[in-house]
Amino acid sequence: MIDIKIQKKLYGAKGLMPLQVDLQIQEGEFVALSGTSGSGKTTLLRILAGLEEASGEIQVGSEIWLREQKALPPQKREIGFVFQDYALFENMTIEQNLLFVANNTNLAAHLLELTELRELKNRYPSSLSGGQKQRVSICRALMRKPKILLLDEPLSALDAAMRAKLQNELLTLHKEFGTTTIMVSHDPSEIYRLASRVVVLDNGSITNDGKPTEVLLKRQGSQKFSFEGELLEIKKVDVIYIAIVAIGQQLVEIVISQEEAKNLQIGDTVNVSTKAFNPNLT
CATH class of the missing domain: 2.40.50.140 (Nucleic acid-binding proteins)
Incomplete structure (x- = not known):
């Protein structure tokens, strides 16, 4: 169980905005964070990762990650973080990027096989397509066998065909590793395909929380x-x-x-x- 009760003052387009989140996430869930730009989704991910400060409490299982003024350093939190910009080491091969995180050649080989990157393991990031780079980024995040995988719109820059392919691979990895996954996304089809639960943020507060079919489907009035x-x-x-x-x-x-x-x-x-x-x- 991940228990999140945090507060933080943010400055958005409309001025001061309090981010106030009270959320419980079950182990192994795939949760999508949705909502308008500037509603606090990425900030929440960064607070979970320990990259931004906040007040309140975060407890993961029996571990306290945040309580009052005490915060567990990012390197001690069992997380994997996938950014939009890949953040790969350009002077390292694909395999070296993975092994830099954890010296586990068997796990690296397995992840590269699952994502169809095995034949590219000796190439450098500059020679890869956007979709290939994003797969490497996801594999690298899983090299630590994290308790929590954080995804900040990881597929938004890809074309529709590549996005659908990586969505399938991401779901396969989530199920195989049993990781609790929290993903920021604005794409309803992506959320429906991947997530077991959708949490909607608006102006720093949770306004909706439920299954994708409950949150995303429009059923007002007589509209079909x-x-x-x-x-x-x-x-x-x-x-x-x-x-x-x-x-x-x-x-x-x-x-x-x-x-x-x-x-x-x-x-x-x-x-x-x-x-x-x-x-x-x-």
């Missing part, structure tokens, strides 16, 4: 499905208005009324929904 997207353009074609909306990697055209066209602004976050009972899936 709905999607959020960004309004890119409104154009008039003959006597009708058409809104161009980006939903994930897809652009869609929506016919809107003249009144809606007047009230909407380019860049707005909009909700596209339907009440059709039998939508087509092709």
Whole structure:
């Protein structure tokens, strides 16, 4: 069990924002932290890792990581941290990057095999693609056999196909090593595929906590499905208005009324929904 009761004052776009988190996480869970940018997700990961100070208490099993003014140093916390920017040693080969963390050649070979990197073990990071670098970064984090794996949007910079591939590999590694995983993500499909639980942060506080289906699925009213997207353009074609909306990697055209066209602004976050009972899936 991970018991987190922390407070910290943050300065966001709207000024002073208190981060107040009271959260319990079971051993072996895969928890996704979701919410708007600046809500405190990455700061919470950094506090767990011991990279930022906070007041309160963090207890992992029988170990106290934070209590009052006493904090366990980051190097003594059994964590693996995967950043967005890979943070690999450019002067070391892939295998050397792993063995730098722990001199365990069998574990390094196993991780490289699982992530299809065995043939690249003698290459340097500069010669790898973004997806390959991220796999090395994940493998390196697991070399310590951490109790907790912290992931800060690790796949956000990758294309959709590579992201889906690494999601599958990440889930395989999570299950095999039995690690408690806490991941920051803005991608609903990624959260649904990987996480067993979603914790939503807004302005420093937890506003929702539950299974992905409970938190992510839109079931208000009689709507059968709905999607959020960004309004890119409104154009008039003959006597009708058409809104161009980006939903994930897809652009869609929506016919809107003249009144809606007047009230909407380019860049707005909009909700596209339907009440059709039998939508087509092709």
